[in-house]
Amino acid sequence: MSRNLVLGDELELNKALIPRSCINIRSAVVDLVPDPTVGSDSTVLDFKSDQSISLLRISFRRHAGNVIFISDWPKDEGETIGLDGVFKNKSAIINILDTGDAFNVYVDGTKIHRFKKRYQIEVSKVGYLLDPLDTTSVLANQLTVDVTVDPVPSNYQEAFFPLTAADIAFESQLHPFDVVIIGSGIGGGVLATDLLRKNKILASNSSYFTNESTPKPPGGIIGAPPSDDKSRRILVIERGGVLFQTHPLNMPQPSSRGTYGQMNDFFYNKLKKQFDMDQETAEIWKGGPVYCLGGRSTVWGLFTPRIALDTMVAHFPEDVTNSLTDKYLRRAEELMDLSYPSTLPIHQAVIDKLNTQTQKDLPEAQWQWGRIASEFKDNDNYQFAKGAYSTVDKLMEAAMDDPQGESKFKTVLNAHVDRLEPQPLKGKKERVEYVVIKDGDKDYKIKCGTAVLSAGAVESAAILLRSASGASLEGAYGSDFAHNFGHVTDHYIFSVAMPFYYRNMAMKDVVGGMKLQTDIKLTAGKDELDDSAPVALANLSLDASSFLPRGSFPHTELPLFIIAYILPSPLSPENSIVLDQHGNPKIHVGYAEDPGLEHKKKTLIDFAVDVMNKLSQVLDLQFVHVDKKASIYEPLPVITAQHLTLNVLGPGGVAHELGSIPMPNSEGANGLVDSSLQLQYGWDNVYVCDLSVFPYSPAANPTLSLAALALRLSDELVNTENSQPIWVYNLTPSTVWVTMTLSREAEPGLVGPYELVEIKSGRVSLWKRTRRETIFIYGSDSAVRKNFDVQMVYPGVNAMIVHSPPPAL
Numbered sequence: 001m002s003r004n005l006v007l008g009d010e011l012e013l014n015k016a017l018i019p020r021s022c023i024n025i026r027s028a029v030v031d032l033v034p035d036p037t038v039g040s041d042s043t044v045l046d047f048k049s050d051q052s053i054s055l056l057r058i059s060f061r062r063h064a065g066n067v068i069f070i071s072d073w074p075k076d077e078g079e080t081i082g083l084d085g086v087f088k089n090k091s092a093i094i095n096i097l098d099t100g101d102a103f104n105v106y107v108d109g110t111k112i113h114r115f116k117k118r119y120q121i122e123v124s125k126v127g128y129l130l131d132p133l134d135t136t137s138v139l140a141n142q143l144t145v146d147v148t149v150d151p152v153p154s155n156y157q158e159a160f161f162p163l164t165a166a167d168i169a170f171e172s173q174l175h176p177f178d179v180v181i182i183g184s185g186i187g188g189g190v191l192a193t194d195l196l197r198k199n200k201i202l203a204s205n206s207s208y209f210t211n212e213s214t215p216k217p218p219g220g221i222i223g224a225p226p227s228d229d230k231s232r233r234i235l236v237i238e239r240g241g242v243l244f245q246t247h248p249l250n251m252p253q254p255s256s257r258g259t260y261g262q263m264n265d266f267f268y269n270k271l272k273k274q275f276d277m278d279q280e281t282a283e284i285w286k287g288g289p290v291y292c293l294g295g296r297s298t299v300w301g302l303f304t305p306r307i308a309l310d311t312m313v314a315h316f317p318e319d320v321t322n323s324l325t326d327k328y329l330r331r332a333e334e335l336m337d338l339s340y341p342s343t344l345p346i347h348q349a350v351i352d353k354l355n356t357q358t359q360k361d362l363p364e365a366q367w368q369w370g371r372i373a374s375e376f377k378d379n380d381n382y383q384f385a386k387g388a389y390s391t392v393d394k395l396m397e398a399a400m401d402d403p404q405g406e407s408k409f410k411t412v413l414n415a416h417v418d419r420l421e422p423q424p425l426k427g428k429k430e431r432v433e434y435v436v437i438k439d440g441d442k443d444y445k446i447k448c449g450t451a452v453l454s455a456g457a458v459e460s461a462a463i464l465l466r467s468a469s470g471a472s473l474e475g476a477y478g479s480d481f482a483h484n485f486g487h488v489t490d491h492y493i494f495s496v497a498m499p500f501y502y503r504n505m506a507m508k509d510v511v512g513g514m515k516l517q518t519d520i521k522l523t524a525g526k527d528e529l530d531d532s533a534p535v536a537l538a539n540l541s542l543d544a545s546s547f548l549p550r551g552s553f554p555h556t557e558l559p560l561f562i563i564a565y566i567l568p569s570p571l572s573p574e575n576s577i578v579l580d581q582h583g584n585p586k587i588h589v590g591y592a593e594d595p596g597l598e599h600k601k602k603t604l605i606d607f608a609v610d611v612m613n614k615l616s617q618v619l620d621l622q623f624v625h626v627d628k629k630a631s632i633y634e635p636l637p638v639i640t641a642q643h644l645t646l647n648v649l650g651p652g653g654v655a656h657e658l659g660s661i662p663m664p665n666s667e668g669a670n671g672l673v674d675s676s677l678q679l680q681y682g683w684d685n686v687y688v689c690d691l692s693v694f695p696y697s698p699a700a701n702p703t704l705s706l707a708a709l710a711l712r713l714s715d716e717l718v719n720t721e722n723s724q725p726i727w728v729y730n731l732t733p734s735t736v737w738v739t740m741t742l743s744r745e746a747e748p749g750l751v752g753p754y755e756l757v758e759i760k761s762g763r764v765s766l767w768k769r770t771r772r773e774t775i776f777i778y779g780s781d782s783a784v785r786k787n788f789d790v791q792m793v794y795p796g797v798n799a800m801i802v803h804s805p806p807p808a809l
Contacts, residue, residue, distance in 0.1 A: 001014065001146060002026075002144045002145065002146040003144070003145055003146070004142055004143070004144060004145075005025075005126060005128050005142070005143045005144070005145050006128070006141065006142050006143075007128050007129075007130060007137055007141045007142070008128065008129065008130065009127075009128060010046075010048075010125055010126070010127040010128075011125065011126050011127075011128075011145055012124060012125050013123070013124055013125065013126065013145075013147055014147065015147050016050075016122040016123065016124045017047075017096070017098050017122055017123035017124075017147060018098060018122055019098050019099065019100040020097075020098065020099075020100075020149060020150040020152070021097075021098055021147055021148065021149045021150060022095050022096065022097045022098070022147065022148050022149075022150055023047070023095070023096040023123070023126065023145065023146075023147055024093065024094075024095050024145070024146050024147070024148060025045065025093070025094040025095075025096075025126075025143050025144070025145050026091070026092070026093050026094075026143060026144045026145075027091060027092045027093075027094070027139035027140045027143050028091050028140045029090060029091060029139070029140045030087045030089065030090060030091060030092045030138060030139065031136060031137070031138055031139075032062055032083070032087060032138065033062070034062040034063045035062075035134060035135050035136055037135065038063075038131075038133045038134055038135065039063065039133070040061070040063050040064070040131065040133060040134075041061060041062050041063050041131050041133070041134035041136075042059045042060070042061050042130070042131035042134060043059070043060045043061075043129075043130060043131075043134070043137045043138040043139060044057060044058065044059050044060075044127070044128070044129040044130070044131075045057070045058045045094070045126065045127070045128060045129075046058075046126070046127035046128075046129060047096065047103075047123045047125070047126055047127075048123065048124065048125040048126075048127065049119075049121045049122065049123065049124055049125075050122075050124040050125070051121075052125070053072065053119065053121060054070075054071055054072055055071050055103075055117070055118070055119060055121060055123055056069065056070075056071050056096065056103050056115055056123070057069070057070045057071060057078075058105065060083065060086075060138045060139075061083065062083070062138060064083075065082060065083050065084060066080050066081065066082055066083050067080065067081050067082075067083055067086060067112070067113070068080050069081075069105070069113055069115045071115075071117075071118045071119070072118060072119075079113070079115065081112060081113055081174055082173075082174060084173075085170060085173055086107050086112055087107060087108070087138075088108060089108055092107060092108060092139065093106075093107070093108055093109070094106070094107055095107075096123075097150060098123070099114075099404055101116065101117055102114050102115060102116045102117055102404070102406075103115045103117065104404070109164075109166060110164075110166045110167055110170045111163075111167045111170070111171075112170060114404060114406055126145060128143060155242070156242050156245055156396070157241050157242040157413060159403060160396070160399035160400055160403045161241075161242065161399055161405075161411060161412075161413050162403070162404060162405055163405040163410060163411070163412045164412065165412055165415045165437040165439055165444040165446075166444055167405075167412075168235060168410065168412050168415075168437075168444070168446055169437070169444035169445055169446055172235075172445075172446045172447040172448070173447060175233060176233070176447040176448055176449060177233045177234065177235040177410075177446065177447070177448045177449065178232040178233045178234065178448070178449045178450065179195065179232060179233075179234050179235070179448070179449065179450045179451075179452060179717060180235045180237065180435045180446055180448040180450070180451050180452065181234070181235065181236050181237065181452045181454055181689075182237050182417045182435065182451065182452065182453050182454055182455050182460070182463065183237070183238065183239075183295060183453070183454035183455035183456065183459070183460070183690060184236050184238045184293055184294055184295055184391060184392075184395055184411075184454070185294065185295025185296050185297045185391060185454065185456065185690065186295070186296075186297045186300075186391060186690075186703050186706050186707055186710070187454040187689040187690035187691070187706050187707075187709070187710050188236065188295070188391075188452065188454025188455075188689060188690065188710075189236075189294060189295065189297060189391025189392070189394070189395060189454075190332075190335065190391060190706075190707045190710035190711060190714075191452065191454065191689050191710040191711075191713055191714050192234060192236045192391075192395070192409075193391065193394040193395065193398070194710070194711055194714040195232060195234050195409075195714055195717070195718055196234065196394075196398055196409045198231075198232075198714070198718050198720050199231035199232060199234065199408060199409060200231075200725070201720050201723060201724050201725055201768070202230040202231040202232070202718075202720060203230075203231040203408075231408050232408065232718060233408045233410075234408060234409045234410070235410050235411075235412065235446065235448070236395070236409075236410070236411040236412070237411075237412055237415050237417055237435065237437065237446075238291075238292070238293050238295075238411065238412070238413050238414075238415065239291045239414070239415065239416050239417070239455070239459075240290070240291030240292035240293065240413065240414065241292060241293065241413045241414050242292065242293050242392075242396075242413065243271060243290075243292035243293070243298065244267075244292065244293075244294065244298045244390070244392055245392065245393075245396055246387070246388075246390060246392060246393050246396075247264070247297075247298060247299075247302075247387065247388035247389065247390040247392070247393075248264050248266075248267045248298065248299065249264060249302070249374070249387065249388040250387035250388050253266070254266060264298075264299040264300065264301060264302075265299070265301075267298075267299050268290065268296075268299040268655075271290055271292070271299070272287070272288035272289065272290050273288050273289050273290070273291060274288050275288065275289070275458055275584075275585055275586070275587050276580050276584055276585065276586040276587070277586060277587045277588065277589070278586070278587075278588050280588070280590065281587060281588050281589050281590070284589075284590070284650050284651060285587075285589060285650065285651055285652050286649060286650035286651065286652050286653035287490075287651065287652015287653060287654075287655055287657060288652065289456055289458070289459065292392075293392050293395055293396070293411070293413060294390050294391045294392025294395060295391070295456070296456075296655045297389075297390045297391045297392065297703075298390050298392050300390075300654075300655065300701075300703060301654060301701070302372050302373045302374055302388055302389065303370065303371070303372065303373075303539065303701045303703075304333070304336060304338055304371045304372065304373045304701065304703060304704040305370075305371055305517055305537060305539075305700045305701060305704070306329055306371075306700065306704060306705070307698040307699075307700045307702075307705050308519050308535040308537075308698070308699065308700070309321075309325065310535050311534070311535050311568060311696070311698045311699065311700075312324070312325065312698075313666065314666055315665055315666055315695060315696035315698075316663070316665070316666060316695060316696070317663060317664050317665075317666065317668070317671075317675040318666065319675050320663065320675050320709075320712075321666075323712055324705065324708045324709070324712070328708035328709070328711050328712045329704065329705070329708045331708065331711050332704055332705075332707040332708040332711060333371075333704065335389075335707065335711070336373035336389040336704065336707060337373060337374060337375040337386055337389055338371055338372070338373060339372055339373075339374055339375055339376055340369045340371070340372075341369060341376075341512075343369070344510070346507075346510060346511055346619075347511070347514065349618055350511075350514065350516075350615070350618055350619065351367050351368065351516065353614050353615075353617070353618040354367040354516070354518075354611060354614055354615075355367050356614070358610065358614075359606075359610060361606075362603070362606060362607055362610055363520035363521050363522060363603065363607060364520070364521075365518040365520060365538070365607075366518050366519070367516045367517070367518045368516065368517060368518065369515070369516060369517075370515030370516055370517045370539055370541075371517070371704075372515065373388065373389040373703075373704075374386075374387055374388040374389060375387060395411060398411070399411060412437075415437045415439075415444075416437060416438055416439070417435055417436065417437055417438075417455070417463055418436050418437065418438035418443070418463070418466055418583070419436050419463060419466040419467040419469070420432045420434070420435060420436070420451060420463065420464075420467045420683065420686065421433060421434040421436055421445065421467070423467065423468065423469045423471070423476070424467060424468060424476045424477055424681065424682030424683065425476070425682075426474070426475055426476060426477060426478050427478065429681070429682065429683060429684045430682075430683055430684070431683060431684060431685045432448065432450075432451045432683045432685055432686055433447060433448070434446060434447055434448070435448055435451050449685065450685045450686075450687065450717065451683075451685065451686050451687070452686075452687045452688070452689050452713070453661075453686065453687070453688045453689070453690065453692070454688075454689045454690045455690065456690050456691065456692070457488045457657050457658050457659065457660045457661075457690060457691045457692045458488060458577060458585050458587060458657070458660065459585065460660070460661060460688055460690055460692045461485070461486055461488070461577045461585065461660040461661060461692060462577065462579065462583075462584070462585035464477075464485075464661070464682075465577070465578070465579050465585070466579065466583055467682070473485060476682070477681040477682055478681060480681075481672060481681045484662065484670045484671070484672055485577075485660065485661065485672060486575070486576045486577040486578075486660050487571040487572055487573055487574075487575045487576070487659055487660065487662075488575050488577060488587065488589055488657050488658065488659055488660040488692075489569060489570075489571045489572045489575055489589070489591075489592060489651075489657065489658065489659045489697050490569075490589065490591070490651035490652060490656050490657045490658070490697065491566055491567050491568060491569040491591075491656060491697040491698075491699065492565075492566075492567040492569065492591060492594070492597075492648065493564060493565065493566050493567075493648070493649040493653065493654065493656075494564070494565045494567070494601065494604055494646050494647065494648055494649075495562060495563065495564040495565070495646075495647050495649065496562070496563050496604075496605070496608040496644050496645065496646060496647070497560060497561065497562045497563075497647070498560070498561050498612070498623050498624070498625070498639075498643075498644070499558035499559065499560050499561070499623070499624045499626060499633075500558065500559055500560075500561050500621045500622060500623045500624060501558055501559065501621070501622050501624065502559075502619065502620065502621060502622075503620045503621070503622055504620055507619060507620065508543070508559070511542075511543070511619065512543070513541070513542065513543050513544030514540075514541070514542040514543070514544060515539065515540070515541050515542075515544050516539065516540050516542075517537065517538065517539040517540075518537075518538050518539075519535050519536070519537055519538075519699075520535070520536050520537075520538050520607070521533040521534070521535055521536070522534065522536045522567070522600045522603055522604075523596070523599070523600075523603075524594075524595065524596020524599055524600065534567075534568045534699070535568065535699055536565055536566060536567045536568065536600075536699045537565070537566045537699040537700050538563060538564070538565050538607065539563070539564055539566075540561070540562065540563040540564075540611065541560075541561070541562045541563075541564075542559075542561055542615065543559035543560065543561075558624060558633075561612065561615070561621075561623070563607075563608050563611060563612075565604050566699045566700060566701070567594075567600065567699055568696070568697060568698050568699040569591065569592045569594070569696075569697040570592050570696060570697070571592065571659040571662065571695070571696065571697065572590060572591065572592035572593075574588070574590060575587075575588055575589050575590060576588045577660055589651050589652070589657065590651075591651065592697075601646055604646060605641050605644055605646055606641060608644055609639050609640060609641055609644065612639040613638060613639050616638075616639070622635050622636075623635075623636045623639055623643075624636065625643060654701070656691070656697070656701065656702060657691065658691035658692065658693075658694040658697055658702060659691070659692065659694050659695065659696070659697065660692045661673060661679075661688050661692035661693060662692070662693060662694060662695040663675055663677065663693045663694075663695050664695065665695045665696070670695065671695070673687070673688050673693055676713070676716050677689055677693055677709065677713050677716075687713060687717075689706075689709065689710050689713050690706065691706060693709065723768045723769065723770050723795070724768065724769070724770070724795035724796040725766055725767070725768055725795070725796065726740070726766070726767045726768065726769055726773070726793050726794070726795055726796075726797070726798075726799060727764050727765075727766055727798045727799070728740075728759065728764065728765050728766075728767065728775060728793065728798075728799045728801065729763075729764045729798060729799065729800050729801065730759040730760065730761055730762065730763055730764070730801050731762075731800055731801060731802045732761060732801055732802065732803065732804040733761055733804070734761055734779070734804050735758060735759070735760045735761060736758075736759055736777050736778065736779065736801060736804070736805060737756050737757065737758055737759070737777075737778040737779075737780065737781045738756070738757050738759055738765065738775050738776065738777055738778070738801075739755060739756055739757070739775065739776045739778075740767050740769070740773050740774070740775045740776075740793070741773045741774045741775075742769070742773070743769070743770075743771050743772075743773060756778075756781060758781065759801075767793075768795075769793075769795050770795060771795065772792060772793070772794050772795075773792075773793050773794075774790060774791070774792060774793070775790070775791050775793050775799065776788050776789070776790060777789040777790070777791065777801055777805045778805055779804065779805040779806065779807050780807075787805065787806035787807065788805055788806070789801075789803065789805045789806070
């Protein structure tokens, strides 16, 4: 029930403010015009305990142009934000939410501040005061007040993602974001979480722990950052909400679907949206976006082959090829938990048989285990395997570490980015100042230092189109941009599938599932030499799930053999992305012209025949032709080309469409972004980090390479020189004094080399180093220190001092 609070009075609440409850104060008017007759003014809301201790005092000061938050007034110096933009309406609703450890302050639904509690005491009273020199209040002379209880969150999104576009826009006016990342799939998600990792390195916090509590993790301390904190303010904007907390292969799955066609495609087909497209595209298009935290990384097939080196050298910038192959692909593989299965003698026999060249007119093969982004087991006792990789896991962890959204790393969900501002001008490169989120007829402008488009090959292109504000591509960005923009392309993916059974059924359990891959060179005909032929990728699944959608396979309860081929493709200049009348993307997508395609398809069939007959020999398999209409199973003693059908998947079917905002090719031509992924038109602080940037559609799942590009861009934006924290914990009952070596003189560290640092019992101190170092542990800080202990320490690894050093002499 609402009660009235009159200016100059104090109101006792009908119930005390407890965690998850909220005081709601309504004012019919707001007056932000200062009184010219006074030199200062202050309208105060004072929230007190039943013992009249001031727990939160909010002072609105029109002359000073700020809002002051304090407690235990007047002892506390308080915290200040600008008054400008706080009150946007002629009336106001002020909400004070008790989160347990802090008060969140909202004005008209926008959070303007979080004030950490000084005391764990309940608010029982509210006072409404005016500066003695002031004559008019910012608010109405009579306010209405009530207390409501915030409902318990009903899902992950409500519990861990409280920020709205309005909150973020308001905050960015006070503290602009250093980097705003639009999209949270492989490109944006990997970039964001690597920047978060670096924030933990760059931040210089202190912490402690006692026997009664767990230590606060580095980077987990909420409040004003220390002066030497070099961490960045990072914002991730995701158009969707939380659909998955992890990859669906780590979750319950339909039990009636057998083992063929990984279950991620079940969710993909249920949840994907559709772009607007012309009729020609609609006849072949199989894809669509998935708007959710993690994007399409939540439903991808985990297949992580590297792009063939020949392809990289021929079609990508030299510095991109070198840096990815030398460093970033390996880092991406580590990040994504690239795994290989155990190899038994029977598996090696299969691989050796398949790699035996028996027909000179077929491509040479080098079969090896398929590369899967999943940790299947953890050898440590009682440690659960991480399972299938998706960016959503790390983004969820970040949200759980900061459920109030108070750290420098923030995520806002259900936010549709409309455009970048200011509008691009042909021939000029300005700086993007705002990323604009559109919600109905409202625009929320997020102030930023750098913007990164990671919304996908179609949506990122659409943001650039909308940013032109109706101008043509030539008029906004120039003719070169218009010539190379929007050619979103997918490669051909073909497959052959057939059920089989083991003549010796015991072999099924011995062999288990097998997934193998090999690069092959496909010539367009007899006149093309193998050395100049493009590299395609073949991968087979034997009694195992495939990365292809289930609809490509025959329905049978028998084990299934699948061989799939990915062919490379140049970008098709006939493909395009435009905006419809509502500002949404409309796509025209077809395959690039391939004059030798029919010859290649015949080779793919013959290659599959060779593989299947070899498998029959080494594993004693019996392949079976299934007549769906008559439900007849026909055993095939020998496989021939007449028994096989080459199926084509259709563009977008496994989310490989790319190339709408490409980097330069190997000759440095046709790039809209440079080799560092920085946009070369319109603005000088915009990057693109998604499949848009690929200058060529390679014969590989592009996910691993995109993750590598994201890690490379992370180092471009924030270079930590590999410096990592070393937290040294004193677990002994007495105070110790510690020094740490410094192997690199140019290395920045919070604590210098051989500087003696006191660490009391149960406390921790922080150093930063790039390589293994040595600490010397003393029992005294005296000038003569002959007795000490020595311990090796490593960057990124906590060091524990568990034994007291020898007594000082």
